[in-house]
Amino acid sequence: MTEHANHQNGVEPATFAFAPDYLRQAEQFIAKYPPGRQASAVMPLLDLAQRQHGWLPRAAIDTVASMLEMPPIRVQEVATFYSMYVHHPVGEHHVQVCTNLPCWLRGSDEVVRACHDVLGVDPGSTTADGKFTVAEVECAGACVNAPVVQIGDDYYEDLDYETTKKILEALKRGEKPQPGSQTGRQCSCPAGGPTTLKKVAPATGGA
Amino acid sequence: MPKLTIDGIEIEVEPGTTVLQAAEQLGIEIPRFCYHERLSIAGNCRMCLVEVAPGPPKPVASCAMPTADGMIVKTDSPMVRKARKGVMEFILINHPLDCPTCDQGGECDLQDQAMLYGCDRGRFHEEKRGVQDKDFGPLIKNFMTRCILCTRCVRFATEVCGVPDVGAIGRGEHTEITTYLDRALASELSGNLVDLCPVGALTNKPYAFSARSWELRRTESIDVLDAMGCNIRIDTRGSQVMRVLPRVNEDVNEEWISDKSRHACDGLLRQRLDTPYVRRDGQLRPASWAEAFAAIAGRVKGLPGGRIAAIAGDQADCESMVALKDLMTALGSDNLECRQDGARVDPSVRASYLFNSTLAGIEAADALLIIGANPRWEAPVLNARIRKRYLTGKLKTGVVGPRIHLTYRYDHLGEGPAALKEVAAGRHPFFEVMKHAQRPMLILGMGALTRADGGVVLGEACKLAYAAGLIKPDWNGFNVLHTAAARVGGLDLGFVPGRGRGLADLLADAGTGAIEVVYLLGADEMDMTRLGKAFVIYQGHHGDAGAQRADVVLPGAAYTEKDATYVNTEGRVQNTRMATFPPGEAREDWKIVRALSEVLGHRLPFDTLAQVRSRLVQVNPVFAGGEVTHAAWGAFGESGTLDPAPFLSPIQNFYMTDPISRASATMAECTRVFIMAREAQGTGTHG
Numbered sequence: 001m002t003e004h005a006n007h008q009n010g011v012e013p014a015t016f017a018f019a020p021d022y023l024r025q026a027e028q029f030i031a032k033y034p035p036g037r038q039a040s041a042v043m044p045l046l047d048l049a050q051r052q053h054g055w056l057p058r059a060a061i062d063t064v065a066s067m068l069e070m071p072p073i074r075v076q077e078v079a080t081f082y083s084m085y086v087h088h089p090v091g092e093h094h095v096q097v098c099t100n101l102p103c104w105l106r107g108s109d110e111v112v113r114a115c116h117d118v119l120g121v122d123p124g125s126t127t128a129d130g131k132f133t134v135a136e137v138e139c140a141g142a143c144v145n146a147p148v149v150q151i152g153d154d155y156y157e158d159l160d161y162e163t164t165k166k167i168l169e170a171l172k173r174g175e176k177p178q179p180g181s182q183t184g185r186q187c188s189c190p191a192g193g194p195t196t197l198k199k200v201a202p203a204t205g206g207a
Numbered sequence: 208m209p210k211l212t213i214d215g216i217e218i219e220v221e222p223g224t225t226v227l228q229a230a231e232q233l234g235i236e237i238p239r240f241c242y243h244e245r246l247s248i249a250g251n252c253r254m255c256l257v258e259v260a261p262g263p264p265k266p267v268a269s270c271a272m273p274t275a276d277g278m279i280v281k282t283d284s285p286m287v288r289k290a291r292k293g294v295m296e297f298i299l300i301n302h303p304l305d306c307p308t309c310d311q312g313g314e315c316d317l318q319d320q321a322m323l324y325g326c327d328r329g330r331f332h333e334e335k336r337g338v339q340d341k342d343f344g345p346l347i348k349n350f351m352t353r354c355i356l357c358t359r360c361v362r363f364a365t366e367v368c369g370v371p372d373v374g375a376i377g378r379g380e381h382t383e384i385t386t387y388l389d390r391a392l393a394s395e396l397s398g399n400l401v402d403l404c405p406v407g408a409l410t411n412k413p414y415a416f417s418a419r420s421w422e423l424r425r426t427e428s429i430d431v432l433d434a435m436g437c438n439i440r441i442d443t444r445g446s447q448v449m450r451v452l453p454r455v456n457e458d459v460n461e462e463w464i465s466d467k468s469r470h471a472c473d474g475l476l477r478q479r480l481d482t483p484y485v486r487r488d489g490q491l492r493p494a495s496w497a498e499a500f501a502a503i504a505g506r507v508k509g510l511p512g513g514r515i516a517a518i519a520g521d522q523a524d525c526e527s528m529v530a531l532k533d534l535m536t537a538l539g540s541d542n543l544e545c546r547q548d549g550a551r552v553d554p555s556v557r558a559s560y561l562f563n564s565t566l567a568g569i570e571a572a573d574a575l576l577i578i579g580a581n582p583r584w585e586a587p588v589l590n591a592r593i594r595k596r597y598l599t600g601k602l603k604t605g606v607v608g609p610r611i612h613l614t615y616r617y618d619h620l621g622e623g624p625a626a627l628k629e630v631a632a633g634r635h636p637f638f639e640v641m642k643h644a645q646r647p648m649l650i651l652g653m654g655a656l657t658r659a660d661g662g663v664v665l666g667e668a669c670k671l672a673y674a675a676g677l678i679k680p681d682w683n684g685f686n687v688l689h690t691a692a693a694r695v696g697g698l699d700l701g702f703v704p705g706r707g708r709g710l711a712d713l714l715a716d717a718g719t720g721a722i723e724v725v726y727l728l729g730a731d732e733m734d735m736t737r738l739g740k741a742f743v744i745y746q747g748h749h750g751d752a753g754a755q756r757a758d759v760v761l762p763g764a765a766y767t768e769k770d771a772t773y774v775n776t777e778g779r780v781q782n783t784r785m786a787t788f789p790p791g792e793a794r795e796d797w798k799i800v801r802a803l804s805e806v807l808g809h810r811l812p813f814d815t816l817a818q819v820r821s822r823l824v825q826v827n828p829v830f831a832g833g834e835v836t837h838a839a840w841g842a843f844g845e846s847g848t849l850d851p852a853p854f855l856s857p858i859q860n861f862y863m864t865d866p867i868s869r870a871s872a873t874m875a876e877c878t879r880v881f882i883m884a885r886e887a888q889g890t891g892t893h894g
Binding site for chain 2 (some may be wrong): 058071072073074076077080081082083138
């Protein structure tokens with residue numbers, strides 16, 4: 001059985017309101033769209049609400065819905081579609097492991113195992129000290145650097161068991177490991193160095 | 208006009224037609240689950256795949272594919288069959304194999320299509336998906352594991368109901384259809400979700416596990432629980448009405464009916480009058496027909512006609528009304544009244560009490576003023592039609608009356624007659640909106656007409672109709688929205704008091720004793736204490752307010768138990784058909800009046816239904832049937848002072864408005880969930 005945010009989790013706040021600086025940002029997002037099209041701002045507003053609260057309570061969905069004059073169910077549809085929105089409290093570090101096909105082919109099982117070994121929890125749960133929440137997510141959109149883990153706003157890419165372990169241990173110590181590819185490649189360049197355009201072609205013709 | 212070839216047949220279609228619609232015009236049926244002609248196109252079930260050339264070398268969804276000139280479509284090629292088989296296999300992966308215990312079995316689109324495109328075994332050996340059931344309220348039973356995510360229910364709730372509380376949350380395999388926060392769907396049209404659901408995910412809750420579709424006998428009939436005259440199909444088993452379903456009639460109800468029309472049918476089994484009663488020693492005691500007639504004859508014979516009155520109720524059929532009118536005339540009485548709510552319409556001008564624009568005409572209107580009506584509760588299907596027009600963006604609506612959620616935006620001009628007077632005098636900006644509209648209309652509700660100053664309100668509305676140009680050679684924008692199925696028929700038959708009197712005069716006479724005998728033909732929505740000491744004869748089908756007050760009770764037939772004529776609010780003459788027999792000793796209503804007339808010594812000259820019907824035509828040619836005829840326009844209404852009190856809808860509880868719905872357990876449950884809970888929260892439609 002799947003379960004969705006419809007079901008009480010015991011920690012739902014009764015009300016939600018944007019703090020002044022979040023509200024200002026929200027208004028900026030709304031202003032980007034023409035009048036009558038303010039529903040387009042639903043995703044950034046949900047994101048702001050989640051940043052303010054740490055996760056996305058139902059009251060925030062209602063608040064966003066009334067700000068954008070949308071039926072609440074439409075906002076809930078968006079909020080439950082994307083795994084980036086979480087509907088229950090999460091730890092300080094939200095470790096989102098992509099286990100979709102490309103990441104899985106490239107060894108995401110090893111990444112999950114590393115999480116289990118270092119943090120002692122499986123996907124879907126939070127460590128006892130409340131510092132880490134591990135979650136399996138749908139495609140994070142970085143397949144070319146698979147496997148990938150998103151922690152907070154940072155992507156850690158080209159992972160294997162060892163590098164994952166190192167990152168998590170660093171976070172445990174309160175350090176901030178370097179995000180991006182863990183094999184040292186730049187962005188998504190070919191893993192073994194360039195395969196084309198290896199030499200500069202001679203200039204042709206021209207004055 | 209694109210010309211294309213479908214399965215070797217050439218067809219020219221309107222631009223914008225989809226391939227599926229074009230095929231339908233040729234009579235080629237393409238299987239579908241998500242596509243529905245009255246909803247927006249979703250294109251997510253993929254069952255309607257066809258082969259199109261020129262185009263991509265893969266099957267395309269015909270429901271979302273616009274036709275183009277020179278297109279060649281194949282709807283039954285090997286590629287199409289293989290593709291549909293694949294789609295069906297995917298749909299069945301997560302669909303439980305529980306047809307034997309599923310209420311949809313026998314009338315299930317998925318079951319039927321699986322016979323054509325399904326495999327005899329599955330290749331899916333993993334675990335099937337399970338989904339928790341939701342709360343859709345007291346009318347819709349759900350079994351969400353059966354859902355194939357066609358989203359028809361989501362689109363219906365959002366587009367037609369205007370109550371966007373149903374949605375698809377989650378993603379991929381975890382997608383679920385749910386109501387927001389698992390709350391009951393608060394729409395008066397929610398029962399239609401069950402008809403729309405192509406599988407057994409949403410089924411009729413009160414009807415659950417009570418019958419199979421092939422055991423039912425189907426009778427095409429007319430609904431009388433509001434004044435719209437929605438076309439219905441009554442499904443019966445033996446002597447019991449098992450369920451009521453809508454029939455398609457584009458001019459009246461399209462293919463929707465309200466929850467009351469659909470679900471009040473269990474009220475037909477309870478509180479029924481199945482034998483005559485006569486009051487003896489202050490108590491109603493069962494009696495034979497002869498005893499009941501003798502009791503009436505004993506009281507009526509020798510009485511001057513002026514001392515007898517007859518009041519017809521909200522569900523009285525035209526046959527019984529014409530019979531009773533003829534009997535009363537023979538007895539020398541003109542104390543007839545079919546407006547038990549005291550509505551001050553003018554019976555002499557037919558246009559003054561009709562919905563002249565016609566129900567389908569709403570879809571041509573571009574300005575609408577609603578006066579003292581709550582169409583959402585008084586005629587939910589009509590309200591859906593207003594919303595349909597509103598969604599095109601071409602209708603501007605104003606409301607004079609209570610500020611209620613009508614499912615579309617409107618300008619609220621005021622609560623009471625003062626605002627109407629402003630508009631009628633041309634001093635309100637909304638007057639200009641109406642004046643400049645091509646097809647302006649107003650809807651005058653019973654909330655405005657049943658007041659003591661209803662005649663003056665009618666006069667103001669008439670004035671507005673003239674001033675704002677509502678009356679054009681090919682358009683009449685003056686509309687009265689009735690709440691009772693019997694009302695227009697009664698007015699057409701002239702079932703109204705002579706000498707310009709009204710309900711109030713009759714009741715006053717009854718109170719003083721000037722009227723000694725009152726014949727209630729199914730009239731229950733009155734204050735019975737105002738009948739004073741009169742001898743009351745009640746003819747009807749339910750033990751409700753009228754029967755309780757009566758001295759003699761004559762058991763009649765409910766609308767499912769008689770072949771009877773009703774005229775809807777737009778003046779459309781339609782017939783109900785007998786689906787079951789009246790219970791016990793109860794009889795069809797006109798026959799009761801006919802039998803009584805003989806006892807009273809004024810034998811009515813008809814013995815068959817055909818003879819009564821020809822008498823109807825004799826009284827008023829509109830009963831000859833056929834298309835809705837346009838009523839001639841004329842001045843009507845009174846002038847005088849208006850009471851400043853705000854207009855209030857006569858319906859305080861949509862789910863209980865008549866003896867049948869008051870006797871229905873389903874409607875009681877709806878009242879508990881939707882009305883009482885909302886009143887407790889203080890956020891009802893009257894908020």
